[in-house]
């Protein structure tokens with residue numbers, strides 16, 4: 001097959017247009033799950049899918065599927081995709097590069113006259129980010145069966161609304177949640193294009209990372225209940241201040257990661273809310289959300305145990321009641337060696353440097369790997385920065401990633417054994 005022509009200008013103008021669909025003014029991108037901005041962003045992406053002639057369907061939790069029908073639709077399709085929701089105060093590339101980039105890859109393949117034998121399917125996953133329900137990869141967890149329906153139904157957003165409320169708002173209420181789960185090997189492969197969200201590719205001046213393993217994440221939610229009171233009237237020995245217990249817990253979380261001896265353990269208390277939130281009132285309630293990860297399961301689990309025991313010791317000493325919820329405790333994913341080899345050989349044929357790497361961020365690929373052969377293609381991002389408005393990958397870095405994705409999709413969907421890329 002000839003080298004494909006990626007229209008970088010078109011792709012970057014789409015990325016720019018999608019970045020303007022945000023709950024906060026530019027350059028901040030905020031698209032909390034099922035917010036008005038998230039719904040508009042879904043409509044924006046679907047319009048491009050329609051323009052490309054893809055057939056679109058949506059499952060009962062809003063995962064979007066856009067299919068380019070292959071010449072043999074009986075074969076299991078090749079899938080690609082990512083997410084377009086964004087945490088508060090995010091940038092424009094996380095997830096988006098894997099969705100709009102995949103659409104550009106499909107467009108380039110169509111313009112080159114390529115006809116896949118296997119269908120190629122873009123998936124736009126619901127809630128990769130743990131915004132509304134505090135749990136990441138909600139859509140892909142349900143697709144893969146990693147999250148049970150009963151746990152999904154028990155999820156509540158900060159206003160106390162459940163998934164069913166939102167499903168009805170989206171017009172998905174009539175669809176059965178049971179139908180979301182996909183069968184094992186319903187796809188022959190899943191390949192996700194994403195920014196690295198780390199500094200390695202940029203530092204080493206390597207254009208492409210091929211992911212072999214995805215780190216094991218876990219998320220805890222802690223609710224602390226103390227006793228409120230007048231900031232002037234209640235003397236210090238009598239206080240049961242929920243914020244102070246939370247502050248000690250956040251420090252214990254940091255310590256639990258720093259003391260594993262593994263540079264790969266990372267722990268973050270990313271949410272800390274208090275009530276009543278008045279300067280002259282002792283905080284009576286606090287909510288913390290804690291994110292803990294490692295590439296090795298046993299190291300992550302040991303740190304998790306230390307955090308749990310610190311929470312109970314601190315709360316006992318401070319006479320605070322606590323409720324601890326483990327929102328997710330996931331295992332690492334091992335990517336399919338055959339797919340890692342396919343992407344590696346595409347890079348070789350395109351004359352591009354590549355590096356095999358670990359993903360320290362989690363992705364929908366973590367769960368897709370449970371049902372089909374999976375890998376990821378990483379591109380560099382400036383300073384390794386992500387989850388910030390100044391997140392940046394250059395148009396040419398994105399173009400290279402899309403080119404690798406497009407040729408990979410071509411190889412995986414083509415009839416018989418795939419041909420070399422002519423340079």
Ligand code: GLV
Pocket residue numbers: 128129136360361362363
């Ligand atoms: C994904 O957004 C992550 O937090 O790794």
Ligand code: MN
Pocket residue numbers: 094129387
């Ligand atoms: Mn993210």
Ligand code: MN
Pocket residue numbers: 083094095128194363
């Ligand atoms: Mn992402």
